[in-house]
Amino acid sequence: MILDAHDIPSGTGLQADLCIAGAGAAGITLALALEASGLDVILLESGGDAPEPAAQQLYAGTVEDARLHPPAESYRVRRFGGSTTLWGGRCMPLDPIDFEARDYIPHSGWPMGIDALMPWYGQANALCEAGEFAYTAEQAFPDASNPSRPMIGNFESDLFSTNTLERFSCPTNFGERYRARLAKGRVRVVQHANLCHLPQRDGAARLVGPAQVKTLDGKTFTVAARAYVLAAGGLETPRLLLNSPGASGRGLGNAHDVVGRYYMSHLAGTIGTVDLSGAASVWHGYDVSAEGIYCRRRLALRAQAQRALRAGNFIARLHHPRIPDAGHGNGILSALYLARPIVPYEYAKRLYGDAPGGIGNWLAHARNVVMDAPNTVRFLTHWLTHRTLAARKFPSVIVRPANLRFSLDFHAEQVPYENSRVTLGDERDTLGMRRIHIDWRYTPHDVATVTRALAALAQEIGRTGVGRFSYDPAAVEAEMTRYGAYGGHHIGTARMGNDPATSVVDADGRLHEADNVFIAGAATFPTSGQANPTLSIVALALRLADHLRSRANVTDLPLPAPAAPPRSSPSFPSLSR
Structure with missing residues:
Protein backbone atom coordinates (compact mmCIF):
# COMPACT_ATOMS: atom_id res chain seq x y z
CA MET A 1 0.00 0.00 0.00
CA ALA A 60 21.70 20.76 -1.14
CA GLY A 61 25.17 21.00 0.34
CA THR A 62 28.58 22.49 -0.30
CA VAL A 63 31.35 21.42 -2.67
CA GLU A 64 35.06 21.91 -2.05
CA ASP A 65 35.89 22.50 -5.73
CA ALA A 66 32.97 23.38 -8.01
CA ARG A 67 35.19 22.77 -11.03
CA LEU A 68 35.52 19.12 -10.08
CA HIS A 69 32.06 18.28 -8.73
CA PRO A 70 28.52 19.37 -9.64
CA PRO A 71 26.20 20.85 -6.98
CA ALA A 72 25.21 18.39 -4.28
CA GLU A 73 21.56 18.34 -5.36
CA SER A 74 22.33 17.53 -9.02
CA TYR A 75 22.15 14.07 -10.64
CA ARG A 76 19.91 12.71 -7.89
CA VAL A 77 16.20 13.10 -7.31
CA ARG A 78 14.33 13.11 -4.00
CA ARG A 79 11.07 11.52 -5.13
CA PHE A 80 9.48 8.11 -5.54
CA ASN A 125 18.29 -7.18 -15.88
CA ALA A 126 14.59 -8.01 -15.89
CA LEU A 127 13.75 -5.37 -13.25
CA CYS A 128 15.74 -2.79 -15.21
CA GLU A 129 13.92 -3.93 -18.38
CA ALA A 130 17.19 -4.49 -20.21
CA GLY A 131 16.28 -7.90 -21.61
CA GLU A 132 18.23 -11.08 -21.05
CA PHE A 133 21.57 -11.18 -19.28
CA ALA A 134 23.70 -11.38 -22.43
CA TYR A 135 26.62 -8.97 -22.54
CA THR A 136 28.68 -10.18 -25.48
CA ALA A 137 27.73 -9.95 -29.13
CA GLU A 138 27.93 -13.75 -29.38
CA GLN A 139 25.47 -14.23 -26.52
CA ALA A 140 23.03 -11.51 -27.53
CA PHE A 141 23.03 -12.24 -31.26
CA PRO A 142 23.47 -16.01 -31.74
CA ASP A 143 21.05 -16.07 -34.66
CA ALA A 144 22.71 -15.45 -38.03
CA SER A 145 19.50 -13.76 -39.20
CA ASN A 146 19.99 -11.03 -36.59
CA PRO A 147 23.76 -10.55 -36.30
CA SER A 148 25.69 -7.87 -34.47
CA ARG A 149 28.02 -6.13 -36.88
CA PRO A 150 31.74 -5.90 -36.06
CA MET A 151 32.61 -2.61 -34.43
CA ILE A 152 35.84 -2.23 -36.41
CA GLY A 153 36.46 -4.70 -39.22
CA ASN A 154 39.90 -6.39 -39.10
CA PHE A 155 40.70 -5.02 -35.63
CA GLU A 156 42.11 -8.00 -33.76
CA SER A 157 43.87 -7.15 -30.51
CA ASP A 158 45.18 -8.95 -27.45
CA LEU A 159 44.79 -5.72 -25.49
CA PHE A 160 41.27 -4.59 -26.43
CA SER A 161 38.06 -6.51 -27.11
CA THR A 162 35.20 -5.17 -29.22
CA ASN A 163 32.52 -7.77 -28.50
CA THR A 164 31.25 -6.70 -25.07
CA LEU A 165 27.95 -4.84 -24.99
CA GLU A 166 26.11 -2.12 -23.21
CA ARG A 167 22.39 -2.87 -22.99
CA PHE A 168 19.85 -0.12 -22.47
CA SER A 169 16.82 0.04 -20.25
CA CYS A 170 13.77 2.01 -21.47
CA PRO A 171 15.12 3.82 -19.30
CA HIS A 266 34.12 7.42 -12.89
CA LEU A 267 36.76 9.05 -15.05
CA ALA A 268 35.11 10.15 -18.26
CA GLY A 269 35.88 12.42 -21.16
CA THR A 270 36.17 12.85 -24.91
CA ILE A 271 39.54 13.15 -26.57
CA GLY A 272 41.43 13.12 -29.87
CA THR A 273 40.54 11.89 -33.34
CA VAL A 274 40.15 8.27 -34.36
CA ASP A 275 40.60 7.99 -38.14
CA LEU A 276 39.27 4.58 -39.21
CA SER A 277 39.50 5.09 -42.95
CA GLY A 278 41.65 1.95 -43.17
CA ALA A 279 39.12 -0.36 -41.52
CA ALA A 280 37.21 -2.95 -43.54
CA SER A 281 34.02 -1.71 -41.88
CA VAL A 282 32.97 0.51 -38.99
CA TRP A 283 29.81 0.26 -36.89
CA HIS A 284 29.42 2.52 -33.87
CA GLY A 285 25.63 2.58 -33.65
CA TYR A 286 23.04 0.46 -31.86
CA ASP A 287 21.98 -3.07 -32.66
CA VAL A 288 18.55 -4.25 -31.54
CA SER A 289 18.28 -7.67 -29.91
CA ALA A 290 15.48 -10.14 -30.64
CA GLU A 291 13.57 -8.86 -27.58
CA GLY A 292 13.86 -5.25 -28.77
CA ILE A 293 16.73 -4.06 -26.56
CA TYR A 294 19.19 -1.48 -27.82
CA CYS A 295 22.75 -2.82 -27.54
CA ARG A 296 26.05 -1.15 -28.33
CA ARG A 297 29.59 -2.47 -28.67
CA ARG A 298 32.64 -0.74 -27.27
CA LEU A 299 36.39 -1.09 -26.95
CA ALA A 300 37.26 -2.68 -23.60
CA LEU A 301 40.72 -3.05 -22.07
CA ARG A 302 41.12 -6.76 -21.39
CA ALA A 303 41.85 -7.94 -17.84
CA GLN A 304 45.31 -9.25 -18.72
CA ALA A 305 46.13 -5.91 -20.34
CA GLN A 306 45.00 -4.03 -17.23
CA ARG A 307 47.38 -6.12 -15.16
CA ALA A 308 50.25 -5.68 -17.61
CA LEU A 309 49.71 -1.90 -17.79
CA ARG A 310 48.97 -1.66 -14.05
CA ALA A 311 45.91 0.33 -15.00
CA GLY A 312 42.33 0.39 -13.79
CA ASN A 313 39.39 -0.84 -15.87
CA PHE A 314 38.76 1.16 -19.06
CA ILE A 315 36.33 1.20 -21.97
CA ALA A 316 35.92 3.56 -24.95
CA ARG A 317 33.28 4.34 -27.56
CA LEU A 318 33.47 5.94 -30.98
CA HIS A 319 31.92 9.36 -30.60
CA HIS A 320 30.81 12.27 -32.75
CA PRO A 321 32.84 15.52 -32.94
CA ARG A 322 32.42 18.01 -30.11
CA ILE A 323 28.98 19.62 -30.34
CA PRO A 324 29.92 23.23 -29.39
CA ASP A 325 32.45 23.60 -32.21
CA ALA A 326 30.45 24.76 -35.23
CA GLY A 327 33.43 23.88 -37.39
CA HIS A 328 32.18 20.30 -37.60
CA GLY A 329 29.68 21.53 -40.23
CA ASN A 330 27.08 18.98 -39.13
CA GLY A 331 23.48 20.17 -38.99
CA ILE A 332 22.45 17.48 -36.53
CA LEU A 333 25.07 18.44 -33.96
CA SER A 334 24.32 22.12 -34.49
CA ALA A 335 20.61 21.50 -33.91
CA LEU A 336 21.53 19.91 -30.59
CA TYR A 337 23.65 22.94 -29.74
CA LEU A 338 20.78 25.30 -30.47
CA ALA A 339 18.56 23.18 -28.21
CA ARG A 340 20.78 23.90 -25.20
CA PRO A 341 18.16 26.00 -23.33
CA ILE A 342 15.78 23.03 -23.05
CA VAL A 343 18.34 20.33 -22.23
CA PRO A 344 18.43 19.38 -18.50
CA TYR A 345 21.57 20.34 -16.59
CA GLU A 346 22.60 16.72 -16.06
CA TYR A 347 22.85 16.13 -19.81
CA ALA A 348 23.93 19.61 -20.86
CA LYS A 349 27.04 19.35 -18.69
CA ARG A 350 28.29 16.39 -20.70
CA LEU A 351 27.01 17.39 -24.12
CA TYR A 352 28.32 20.92 -24.14
CA GLY A 353 30.90 21.33 -21.38
CA ASP A 354 32.22 24.88 -21.34
CA ALA A 355 30.62 25.74 -24.67
CA PRO A 356 31.64 28.93 -26.49
CA GLY A 357 28.90 31.52 -26.55
CA GLY A 358 28.17 34.66 -28.52
CA ILE A 359 26.01 35.51 -31.47
CA GLY A 360 28.73 34.55 -33.94
CA ASN A 361 28.87 30.96 -32.71
CA TRP A 362 25.06 30.76 -32.63
CA LEU A 363 24.84 31.97 -36.24
CA ALA A 364 27.47 29.45 -37.33
CA HIS A 365 25.40 26.63 -35.86
CA ALA A 366 22.22 27.99 -37.46
CA ARG A 367 24.02 28.02 -40.82
CA ASN A 368 24.99 24.36 -40.36
CA VAL A 369 21.36 23.44 -39.71
CA VAL A 370 20.22 25.19 -42.88
CA MET A 371 23.03 23.88 -45.10
CA ASP A 372 22.60 20.33 -43.84
CA ALA A 373 18.80 20.51 -43.75
CA PRO A 374 17.95 17.06 -45.22
CA ASN A 375 20.12 15.21 -42.69
CA THR A 376 18.88 17.42 -39.88
CA VAL A 377 15.22 16.76 -40.74
CA ARG A 378 15.83 13.00 -40.95
CA PHE A 379 17.56 13.05 -37.57
CA LEU A 380 14.84 15.14 -35.90
CA THR A 381 12.12 12.87 -37.29
CA HIS A 382 13.94 9.80 -36.01
CA TRP A 383 14.52 11.46 -32.61
CA LEU A 384 10.85 12.39 -32.30
CA THR A 385 9.57 8.92 -33.15
CA HIS A 386 12.26 6.76 -31.56
CA ARG A 387 13.16 8.91 -28.55
CA THR A 388 10.63 11.56 -27.57
CA LEU A 389 7.47 9.55 -28.25
CA ALA A 390 8.82 6.02 -27.78
CA ALA A 391 8.30 3.93 -24.64
CA ARG A 392 11.74 2.37 -25.18
CA LYS A 393 13.88 5.32 -26.10
CA PHE A 394 16.74 5.43 -28.60
CA PRO A 395 19.64 5.84 -26.16
CA SER A 396 21.80 8.63 -27.54
CA VAL A 397 22.87 10.77 -30.45
CA ILE A 398 24.60 8.73 -33.16
CA VAL A 399 26.21 10.67 -35.98
CA ARG A 400 28.38 8.80 -38.49
CA PRO A 401 31.09 11.06 -39.96
CA ALA A 402 31.40 10.65 -43.69
CA ASN A 403 35.20 10.61 -43.40
CA LEU A 404 35.12 8.04 -40.56
CA ARG A 405 36.94 10.41 -38.24
CA PHE A 406 35.51 10.08 -34.74
CA SER A 407 36.37 11.50 -31.35
CA LEU A 408 36.93 8.95 -28.56
CA ASP A 409 34.60 8.82 -25.58
CA PHE A 410 36.18 7.02 -22.60
CA HIS A 411 34.91 5.75 -19.26
CA ALA A 412 37.35 4.44 -16.67
CA GLU A 413 37.70 3.16 -13.13
CA GLN A 414 38.65 5.58 -10.38
CA VAL A 415 40.99 4.41 -7.63
CA PRO A 416 39.49 4.46 -4.11
CA TYR A 417 41.24 7.27 -2.24
CA GLU A 418 40.71 7.86 1.47
CA ASN A 419 40.91 11.65 1.19
CA SER A 420 38.18 11.81 -1.44
CA ARG A 421 35.26 12.09 0.91
CA VAL A 422 31.85 13.27 2.02
CA THR A 423 31.61 14.95 5.42
CA LEU A 424 29.06 17.08 7.26
CA GLY A 425 29.13 20.83 6.80
CA ASP A 426 28.02 23.46 9.28
CA GLU A 427 24.73 24.34 7.55
CA ARG A 428 21.48 22.62 8.47
CA ASP A 429 18.44 21.88 6.36
CA THR A 430 14.84 22.68 7.28
CA LEU A 431 14.60 19.38 9.18
CA GLY A 432 17.57 20.29 11.36
CA MET A 433 20.00 17.83 9.75
CA ARG A 434 23.50 18.97 8.89
CA ARG A 435 24.09 19.22 5.16
CA ILE A 436 26.94 17.47 3.39
CA HIS A 437 30.25 18.85 2.22
CA ILE A 438 31.73 17.09 -0.83
CA ASP A 439 35.48 16.94 -1.42
CA TRP A 440 35.88 14.69 -4.46
CA ARG A 441 39.49 14.11 -5.45
CA TYR A 442 41.36 12.13 -8.06
CA THR A 443 44.91 10.81 -7.90
CA PRO A 444 47.97 10.43 -10.19
CA HIS A 445 46.98 6.77 -10.55
CA ASP A 446 43.68 7.85 -12.12
CA VAL A 447 45.58 9.93 -14.69
CA ALA A 448 47.88 6.98 -15.29
CA THR A 449 44.96 4.62 -15.97
CA VAL A 450 43.59 6.83 -18.73
CA THR A 451 47.04 7.76 -20.09
CA ARG A 452 48.22 4.15 -20.37
CA ALA A 453 44.95 2.88 -21.83
CA LEU A 454 44.84 5.61 -24.49
CA ALA A 455 48.46 4.98 -25.46
CA ALA A 456 47.76 1.25 -25.75
CA LEU A 457 44.72 1.91 -27.93
CA ALA A 458 46.67 4.22 -30.24
CA GLN A 459 49.32 1.52 -30.58
CA GLU A 460 46.75 -1.17 -31.41
CA ILE A 461 44.82 0.90 -33.94
CA GLY A 462 48.07 1.65 -35.75
CA ARG A 463 49.43 -1.90 -35.49
CA THR A 464 46.30 -3.51 -36.95
CA GLY A 465 46.27 -1.09 -39.89
CA VAL A 466 42.66 0.01 -39.40
CA GLY A 467 43.55 3.67 -38.96
CA ARG A 468 45.13 6.13 -36.59
CA PHE A 469 44.29 7.55 -33.18
CA SER A 470 45.82 10.98 -32.61
CA TYR A 471 45.54 12.98 -29.39
CA ASP A 472 47.63 15.17 -27.14
CA PRO A 473 48.97 13.09 -24.20
CA ALA A 474 49.56 16.31 -22.27
CA ALA A 475 45.81 17.01 -22.42
CA VAL A 476 44.69 13.76 -20.80
CA GLU A 477 44.29 15.11 -17.27
CA ALA A 478 42.40 18.19 -18.46
CA GLU A 479 40.05 16.07 -20.59
CA MET A 480 39.31 13.52 -17.86
CA THR A 481 38.42 16.30 -15.41
CA ARG A 482 36.57 18.53 -17.89
CA TYR A 483 33.21 17.39 -16.49
CA GLY A 484 34.47 16.66 -12.98
CA ALA A 485 33.06 13.67 -11.07
CA TYR A 486 30.97 11.82 -13.61
CA GLY A 487 27.23 12.33 -13.28
CA GLY A 488 25.28 10.47 -10.65
CA HIS A 489 27.83 7.74 -9.93
Missing part, protein backbone atom coordinates in the same frame (compact mmCIF):
# COMPACT_ATOMS: atom_id res chain seq x y z
CA ILE A 2 1.08 3.60 -0.52
CA LEU A 3 0.54 6.09 2.30
CA ASP A 4 1.41 9.73 2.87
CA ALA A 5 3.29 10.83 5.97
CA HIS A 6 1.29 14.06 5.99
CA ASP A 7 -1.71 11.93 7.04
CA ILE A 8 0.09 10.36 10.00
CA PRO A 9 -0.59 12.12 13.30
CA SER A 10 2.49 13.64 14.89
CA GLY A 11 3.85 11.42 17.65
CA THR A 12 2.64 8.18 16.10
CA GLY A 13 4.81 5.09 16.60
CA LEU A 14 4.86 2.63 13.70
CA GLN A 15 6.18 -0.92 13.95
CA ALA A 16 7.65 -3.26 11.34
CA ASP A 17 10.11 -6.09 10.98
CA LEU A 18 12.12 -4.08 8.47
CA CYS A 19 12.29 -0.38 7.63
CA ILE A 20 13.88 0.68 4.32
CA ALA A 21 14.88 4.31 3.78
CA GLY A 22 14.90 5.43 0.16
CA ALA A 23 12.64 4.42 -2.73
CA GLY A 24 15.11 4.45 -5.60
CA ALA A 25 16.50 1.49 -7.54
CA ALA A 26 17.81 -0.29 -4.43
CA GLY A 27 14.88 0.45 -2.10
CA ILE A 28 12.14 -0.44 -4.57
CA THR A 29 14.01 -3.60 -5.58
CA LEU A 30 14.19 -4.65 -1.92
CA ALA A 31 10.51 -3.92 -1.41
CA LEU A 32 9.50 -5.95 -4.45
CA ALA A 33 11.75 -8.85 -3.52
CA LEU A 34 10.42 -8.97 0.05
CA GLU A 35 6.72 -8.72 -0.82
CA ALA A 36 6.09 -12.41 -0.32
CA SER A 37 8.71 -12.94 2.41
CA GLY A 38 6.33 -12.78 5.35
CA LEU A 39 8.30 -9.85 6.76
CA ASP A 40 6.38 -6.73 7.69
CA VAL A 41 8.16 -4.02 5.67
CA ILE A 42 7.92 -0.23 5.69
CA LEU A 43 9.54 1.73 2.83
CA LEU A 44 10.14 5.42 3.60
CA GLU A 45 10.47 7.93 0.77
CA SER A 46 11.23 11.62 1.26
CA GLY A 47 9.36 12.78 -1.83
CA GLY A 48 6.12 12.05 -3.61
CA ASP A 49 5.34 10.91 -7.13
CA ALA A 50 6.30 14.19 -8.79
CA PRO A 51 9.25 16.58 -8.37
CA GLU A 52 8.93 18.85 -5.34
CA PRO A 53 11.45 21.72 -4.97
CA ALA A 54 11.23 21.76 -1.17
CA ALA A 55 12.09 18.06 -0.94
CA GLN A 56 14.85 18.36 -3.54
CA GLN A 57 16.39 21.23 -1.58
CA LEU A 58 17.10 18.80 1.26
CA TYR A 59 19.89 17.41 -0.95
CA GLY A 81 11.75 6.28 -7.99
CA GLY A 82 14.82 8.23 -6.94
CA SER A 83 17.46 8.74 -9.58
CA THR A 84 15.84 6.18 -11.90
CA THR A 85 13.55 9.10 -12.80
CA LEU A 86 16.65 10.69 -14.35
CA TRP A 87 19.05 7.97 -15.54
CA GLY A 88 19.95 7.19 -19.13
CA GLY A 89 19.35 3.45 -18.87
CA ARG A 90 22.86 2.15 -19.61
CA CYS A 91 23.29 -1.33 -18.11
CA MET A 92 26.29 -3.62 -17.84
CA PRO A 93 27.66 -5.86 -15.11
CA LEU A 94 30.89 -5.45 -13.22
CA ASP A 95 33.83 -7.51 -14.51
CA PRO A 96 35.52 -10.35 -12.57
CA ILE A 97 38.73 -8.30 -12.23
CA ASP A 98 36.79 -5.54 -10.43
CA PHE A 99 36.38 -7.83 -7.42
CA GLU A 100 40.06 -8.76 -7.18
CA ALA A 101 42.59 -7.32 -4.77
CA ARG A 102 45.08 -5.84 -7.26
CA ASP A 103 48.47 -4.81 -5.92
CA TYR A 104 48.54 -1.84 -8.29
CA ILE A 105 45.11 -0.52 -7.20
CA PRO A 106 45.23 0.78 -3.60
CA HIS A 107 42.37 -0.39 -1.35
CA SER A 108 41.05 -2.75 -4.03
CA GLY A 109 39.35 -6.09 -3.44
CA TRP A 110 35.77 -6.98 -2.55
CA PRO A 111 34.94 -9.43 0.26
CA MET A 112 33.28 -11.56 -2.42
CA GLY A 113 33.90 -12.58 -6.01
CA ILE A 114 31.66 -12.00 -9.00
CA ASP A 115 30.22 -15.51 -8.49
CA ALA A 116 28.39 -14.17 -5.42
CA LEU A 117 26.56 -11.64 -7.59
CA MET A 118 26.00 -13.64 -10.78
CA PRO A 119 22.84 -15.43 -9.53
CA TRP A 120 21.12 -12.04 -9.23
CA TYR A 121 22.17 -10.32 -12.44
CA GLY A 122 19.51 -11.98 -14.60
CA GLN A 123 16.68 -10.85 -12.34
CA ALA A 124 18.30 -7.40 -12.10
CA THR A 172 12.85 2.43 -16.61
CA ASN A 173 11.54 4.81 -13.98
CA PHE A 174 11.21 2.39 -11.05
CA GLY A 175 8.67 4.67 -9.39
CA GLU A 176 6.27 4.71 -12.33
CA ARG A 177 6.94 1.14 -13.42
CA TYR A 178 6.41 -0.54 -10.04
CA ARG A 179 4.04 1.85 -8.26
CA ALA A 180 0.87 -0.10 -9.02
CA ARG A 181 2.43 -3.35 -7.84
CA LEU A 182 3.55 -1.80 -4.57
CA ALA A 183 0.19 -0.08 -4.10
CA LYS A 184 -1.52 -3.48 -4.15
CA GLY A 185 1.06 -5.28 -2.04
CA ARG A 186 1.84 -5.79 1.66
CA VAL A 187 4.78 -3.40 1.85
CA ARG A 188 3.77 -0.08 3.39
CA VAL A 189 5.29 2.70 1.29
CA VAL A 190 5.20 5.99 3.20
CA GLN A 191 5.85 9.04 1.03
CA HIS A 192 7.01 12.47 2.27
CA ALA A 193 8.72 10.68 5.18
CA ASN A 194 12.27 11.80 5.95
CA LEU A 195 14.43 9.52 8.05
CA CYS A 196 16.46 11.91 10.19
CA HIS A 197 18.00 9.97 13.04
CA LEU A 198 18.83 6.38 14.01
CA PRO A 199 19.58 6.47 17.77
CA GLN A 200 21.25 3.69 19.68
CA ARG A 201 18.65 1.48 21.31
CA ASP A 202 18.42 1.79 25.08
CA GLY A 203 20.43 -0.94 26.78
CA ALA A 204 21.65 -2.49 23.50
CA ALA A 205 24.90 -1.04 22.17
CA ARG A 206 24.75 -2.98 18.88
CA LEU A 207 21.12 -2.20 18.06
CA VAL A 208 19.53 1.03 16.85
CA GLY A 209 15.99 2.37 16.78
CA PRO A 210 13.29 3.49 16.80
CA ALA A 211 14.01 5.61 13.73
CA GLN A 212 13.00 9.25 13.98
CA VAL A 213 11.07 10.50 10.95
CA LYS A 214 9.93 14.01 10.03
CA THR A 215 7.83 15.69 7.39
CA LEU A 216 8.44 19.10 5.88
CA ASP A 217 5.21 20.38 7.45
CA GLY A 218 6.60 19.75 10.94
CA LYS A 219 5.16 16.37 11.90
CA THR A 220 7.34 13.77 13.62
CA PHE A 221 6.83 10.06 14.21
CA THR A 222 8.93 6.98 14.82
CA VAL A 223 9.41 3.62 13.15
CA ALA A 224 10.34 0.83 15.54
CA ALA A 225 11.77 -1.96 13.39
CA ARG A 226 13.79 -5.06 14.06
CA ALA A 227 16.19 -3.99 11.30
CA TYR A 228 16.82 -1.03 9.01
CA VAL A 229 18.18 -0.70 5.48
CA LEU A 230 19.62 2.57 4.23
CA ALA A 231 19.07 2.70 0.46
CA ALA A 232 19.39 6.46 0.04
CA GLY A 233 22.28 6.73 -2.44
CA GLY A 234 26.02 7.25 -2.16
CA LEU A 235 25.79 10.82 -0.86
CA GLU A 236 22.72 10.68 1.37
CA THR A 237 23.67 7.40 3.04
CA PRO A 238 26.84 8.79 4.68
CA ARG A 239 24.87 11.91 5.59
CA LEU A 240 22.31 9.77 7.44
CA LEU A 241 25.02 7.80 9.22
CA LEU A 242 27.01 10.87 10.24
CA ASN A 243 23.89 12.69 11.49
CA SER A 244 23.34 9.83 13.99
CA PRO A 245 26.12 9.79 16.65
CA GLY A 246 26.33 6.02 17.04
CA ALA A 247 28.13 4.30 19.92
CA SER A 248 31.38 6.14 19.15
CA GLY A 249 29.79 9.59 18.99
CA ARG A 250 31.50 10.12 15.61
CA GLY A 251 28.60 8.86 13.54
CA LEU A 252 26.76 5.57 13.21
CA GLY A 253 29.22 3.02 11.83
CA ASN A 254 32.03 5.56 11.96
CA ALA A 255 34.17 4.51 14.91
CA HIS A 256 37.17 4.24 12.56
CA ASP A 257 36.39 7.39 10.55
CA VAL A 258 35.65 5.45 7.35
CA VAL A 259 32.08 6.64 6.62
CA GLY A 260 32.15 9.07 3.70
CA ARG A 261 35.72 8.24 2.69
CA TYR A 262 36.85 6.54 -0.55
CA TYR A 263 34.28 8.51 -2.54
CA MET A 264 34.54 7.51 -6.20
CA SER A 265 32.82 8.32 -9.44
CA HIS A 490 28.25 8.18 -6.17
CA ILE A 491 30.32 5.19 -5.13
CA GLY A 492 32.22 3.82 -2.14
CA THR A 493 31.20 6.07 0.76
CA ALA A 494 30.14 3.15 2.98
CA ARG A 495 32.33 0.46 1.47
CA MET A 496 32.09 -3.24 2.22
CA GLY A 497 34.98 -5.30 3.53
CA ASN A 498 36.11 -7.75 6.18
CA ASP A 499 38.08 -5.28 8.30
CA PRO A 500 36.04 -2.73 10.32
CA ALA A 501 39.09 -0.45 10.39
CA THR A 502 38.91 0.05 6.62
CA SER A 503 35.27 -0.63 5.74
CA VAL A 504 31.76 0.20 6.96
CA VAL A 505 29.73 -2.92 6.16
CA ASP A 506 30.42 -6.62 5.70
CA ALA A 507 29.84 -8.68 2.57
CA ASP A 508 26.11 -8.88 3.36
CA GLY A 509 25.78 -5.11 3.70
CA ARG A 510 25.44 -5.23 7.50
CA LEU A 511 27.03 -2.38 9.43
CA HIS A 512 30.10 -3.62 11.30
CA GLU A 513 29.02 -1.64 14.37
CA ALA A 514 25.33 -2.51 14.48
CA ASP A 515 23.55 -5.83 14.18
CA ASN A 516 20.34 -4.43 12.74
CA VAL A 517 21.47 -1.85 10.14
CA PHE A 518 22.17 -2.71 6.50
CA ILE A 519 23.18 -0.55 3.54
CA ALA A 520 22.12 -1.08 -0.07
CA GLY A 521 23.47 0.75 -3.10
CA ALA A 522 26.71 1.90 -4.70
CA ALA A 523 27.87 3.37 -1.38
CA THR A 524 28.97 -0.18 -0.50
CA PHE A 525 31.10 -0.77 -3.64
CA PRO A 526 34.80 -1.05 -2.64
CA THR A 527 35.86 -0.21 -6.22
CA SER A 528 34.04 1.38 -9.13
CA GLY A 529 35.08 -0.72 -12.14
CA GLN A 530 34.19 0.66 -15.55
CA ALA A 531 30.48 -0.14 -15.44
CA ASN A 532 27.65 2.27 -14.75
CA PRO A 533 26.43 1.19 -11.29
CA THR A 534 22.64 0.80 -11.56
CA LEU A 535 22.49 -2.82 -12.71
CA SER A 536 24.89 -3.93 -9.97
CA ILE A 537 22.98 -1.84 -7.40
CA VAL A 538 19.84 -3.79 -8.27
CA ALA A 539 21.67 -7.15 -8.25
CA LEU A 540 23.18 -6.41 -4.82
CA ALA A 541 19.75 -5.35 -3.53
CA LEU A 542 18.29 -8.68 -4.67
CA ARG A 543 21.14 -10.49 -2.94
CA LEU A 544 20.50 -8.50 0.24
CA ALA A 545 16.78 -9.27 0.05
CA ASP A 546 17.58 -12.97 -0.13
CA HIS A 547 19.86 -12.61 2.89
CA LEU A 548 17.23 -10.72 4.89
CA ARG A 549 14.55 -13.21 3.90
CA SER A 550 16.39 -16.44 4.53
CA ARG A 551 19.64 -16.03 6.45
CA ALA A 552 19.78 -12.79 8.43
CA ASN A 553 17.17 -13.92 11.01
CA VAL A 554 15.56 -10.49 11.06
CA THR A 555 12.60 -11.81 13.00
CA ASP A 556 14.98 -13.04 15.72
CA LEU A 557 16.04 -9.46 16.41
CA PRO A 558 14.10 -7.76 19.23
CA LEU A 559 11.41 -5.28 18.31
CA PRO A 560 11.56 -2.04 20.31
CA ALA A 561 8.35 -0.52 21.56
CA PRO A 562 7.21 2.44 19.42
CA ALA A 563 6.82 5.86 20.94
CA ALA A 564 3.39 6.40 22.44
CA PRO A 565 1.21 8.80 20.45
CA PRO A 566 -0.11 11.98 22.09
CA ARG A 567 -3.39 11.51 23.94
CA SER A 568 -5.15 13.87 21.55
CA SER A 569 -4.09 11.96 18.47
CA PRO A 570 -6.73 9.82 16.77
CA SER A 571 -6.06 6.14 16.23
CA PHE A 572 -4.48 5.18 12.92
CA PRO A 573 -4.97 1.41 12.72
CA SER A 574 -3.97 1.04 9.06
CA LEU A 575 -0.41 2.10 9.85
CA SER A 576 0.54 -0.50 12.42
CA ARG A 577 0.56 -4.23 12.53
